[in-house]
Amino acid sequence: MGRVLLIALALVACSSAPDAAPGTEAATTPTDPHGELACAACHQGERAELGRAAVPRAACAASGCHEDGGPVEVELATARFRHRNHARNGDIEASCAGCHTHASGEEPLVASVDACAVCHLSEVAGAEAQDCRLCHTEPSHVQLTSQGVPVPHSSLPWIETGCVRCHYDVAEPPVEVSTARCAACHEDLQALTRAGIGEDLHPAHLGNTCTACHEAGTHRVRAMSSAVDLVCADCHRREHGIDVGTEHEVSATCGACHRDSHAAQQSLLLGILPGDPREAAPSTKFLAGLTCRSCHIEVMRGGIEPIRGQARSCQGCHRDEYAVVLDWWIRGLDQRLDIAGRYVDRARRDVTRPDSARALVERASAYIGLVREAGGQHNLELSDQVFRQSLDLALQAYRAAGQTAPVPPHLGTEPHAGLCSYCHYRLDEPWNYDRMSEALHQDILEQTRNR
Numbered sequence: 036m037g038r039v040l041l042i043a044l045a046l047v048a049c050s051s052a053p054d055a056a057p058g059t060e061a062a063t064t065p066t067d068p069h070g071e072l073a074c075a076a077c078h079q080g081e082r083a084e085l086g087r088a089a090v091p092r093a094a095c096a097a098s099g100c101h102e103d104g105g106p107v108e109v110e111l112a113t114a115r116f117r118h119r120n121h122a123r124n125g126d127i128e129a130s131c132a133g134c135h136t137h138a139s140g141e142e143p144l145v146a147s148v149d150a151c152a153v154c155h156l157s158e159v160a161g162a163e164a165q166d167c168r169l170c171h172t173e174p175s176h177v178q179l180t181s182q183g184v185p186v187p188h189s190s191l192p193w194i195e196t197g198c199v200r201c202h203y204d205v206a207e208p209p210v211e212v213s214t215a216r217c218a219a220c221h222e223d224l225q226a227l228t229r230a231g232i233g234e235d236l237h238p239a240h241l242g243n244t245c246t247a248c249h250e251a252g253t254h255r256v257r258a259m260s261s262a263v264d265l266v267c268a269d270c271h272r273r274e275h276g277i278d279v280g281t282e283h284e285v286s287a288t289c290g291a292c293h294r295d296s297h298a299a300q301q302s303l304l305l306g307i308l309p310g311d312p313r314e315a316a317p318s319t320k321f322l323a324g325l326t327c328r329s330c331h332i333e334v335m336r337g338g339i340e341p342i343r344g345q346a347r348s349c350q351g352c353h354r355d356e357y358a359v360v361l362d363w364w365i366r367g368l369d370q371r372l373d374i375a376g377r378y379v380d381r382a383r384r385d386v387t388r389p390d391s392a393r394a395l396v397e398r399a400s401a402y403i404g405l406v407r408e409a410g411g412q413h414n415l416e417l418s419d420q421v422f423r424q425s426l427d428l429a430l431q432a433y434r435a436a437g438q439t440a441p442v443p444p445h446l447g448t449e450p451h452a453g454l455c456s457y458c459h460y461r462l463d464e465p466w467n468y469d470r471m472s473e474a475l476h477q478d479i480l481e482q483t484r485n486r
Contacts (some may be wrong), residue, residue: 067143080242089242090132101131112148114170122154127237129154136244150245152208152254159207159254167198181264181290182298184307190314200324204258212248219247261326262304265297270331270342299409306417309401318414319452344412354478360458361412367447367460368411368418374444375422376403382429385438392435399428415450415460422446 069077077095078088095101109118122129134151137144151170152159158166174188199205214224221227240248261269267289271279274289289296302309306316320329329351330344346361379399386392402421411418426443433440448456 067137069144089240090130091242092130094242095131105131109146111146112170113172113174114151115172125154127154127235128241130241130243132242133245136246147244147246147251149251150249153210153245153249156208156210159205167202171198180298180301180305181259182296182301183294184298184301184305186263186305186307187315192314192317200322201260201263202256203260204256206253206255206257208253209250216248261328262321263301265301265327267293269328272341299405300413303405303409303411303417304413306414308417308421309405310398316414316417316420319416321414357458363458364412364415364460365410366464367462368406368415370462371419371422371446372403372407372411374446375425376407378441378444379403379425379429381441382432386432386436388436392432395428395432395435399425399432402428415457416452419446419449423449 075088076097077090079091079094080088096104104119107117107119108115135144135146155170158169178185180186214228217224217227258264267274268279273279279289304318304321306318318325330348331342332345332348332351333342344361346358349357349361379396382396383400386396402425406418406421411421423446426446430440430443447460447462450457450460
């Protein structure tokens with residue numbers, strides 16, 4: 036982990052009974068297995084008379100205590116790891132007291148996660164998903180986006196591209212220690228500084244909790260992708276007669292009433308269908324790193340109207356010819372939404388029982404409703420799948436009801452990135468290749484061959 040410029044340690048022990056002789060008080064919490072022990076049974080060393088003694092490993096492994104070193108493996112917070120002889124071969128030897136601590140003599144001994152990131156700095160600072168998943172193996176402790184959309188982390192295919200695709204700003208814990216924290220134990224800070232410059236002071240402080248010197252709880256997500264954590268002020272400049280974001284914390288304030296605003300767009304972009312347990316199918320644009328702000332760019336509207344998606348934003352990443360593709364997408368989506376929606380609506384009228392058949396129709400209707408509300412351009416590929424799957428669900432419903440199903444409508448060619456159907460998505464217009472330059476199509480063919 037590298038050398039720490041200056042570390043001094045203070046673990047205030049057994050301070051709850053100041054009238055007793057130092058080092059002889061016993062913790063009184065009945066639920067703490069260590070509650071019957073005298074403080075001096077664990078806290079030993081030259082500063083015992085001040086109630087600040089360290090807890091050496093030998094004290095924990097004493098006869099009748101944790102002679103075997105404790106359990107082989109443990110599970111703490113979201114991580115399961117080898118516990119016995121933890122980090123004995125690392126750059127810095129970890130003592131039992133480094134992680135197991137108590138705030139005062141009255142508090143029970145607990146295993147703290149505050150110091151984990153200090154030692155595991157290289158993993159915490161990593162940008163690869165496998166780094167995060169060393170601890171966050173199944174991050175089910177985070178279940179919803181800011182708009183309340185469920186995020187099943189265990190089935191996210193973009194985990195392989197890196198957790199930082201969503202959690203793009205993760206704080207790294209600082210390893211430097213302020214000399215101000217040394218004053219809890221050491222009186223002559225100048226002498227301590229002179230003696231400690233350039234020295235690794237960990238060996239001199241074994242048996243003390245890491246967070247007595249190092250700042251606790253610094254490993255956290257500081258910012259999320261704007262596609263996952265929506266901030267009202269990113270798109271709205273003025274709402275309800277208030278200048279958004281200038282007088283108060285707007286996200287917290289607006290969220291009380293507008294919790295579900297744009298939840299459908301989030302769900303479709305992330306590829307999460309309502310009531311569907313299958314693996315999420317996020318938009319290829321999202322996987323490529325685009326966020327809401329990539330397409331929703333500001334246009335001069337007097338600073339009052341919300342920022343909306345603009346076809347011209349496509350030109351920021353693509354050739355100028357792509358500015359017309361968004362219109363083609365929207366036209367093709369509207370056509371298919373109308374065709375599939377009418378077929379599903381007919382099934383809702385025709386299929387009234389049994390309940391299993393009705394459930395199929397309702398599921399198809401929910402899929403169609405999601406695309407209608409969210410705008411299929413947020414995930415073209417999944418939206419097209421939704422149309423086709425909705426027709427199939429309606430067919431299954433007719434069969435389950437023992438009824439003859441109407442002939443399902445034709446939805447045209449599926450859009451596939453790199454193929455003509457990806458851009459030319461409209462149903463009622465011929466593919467006029469003269470609308471685009473030959474160089475454009477050559478570029479697309481070359482990109483497709485290189486995949």
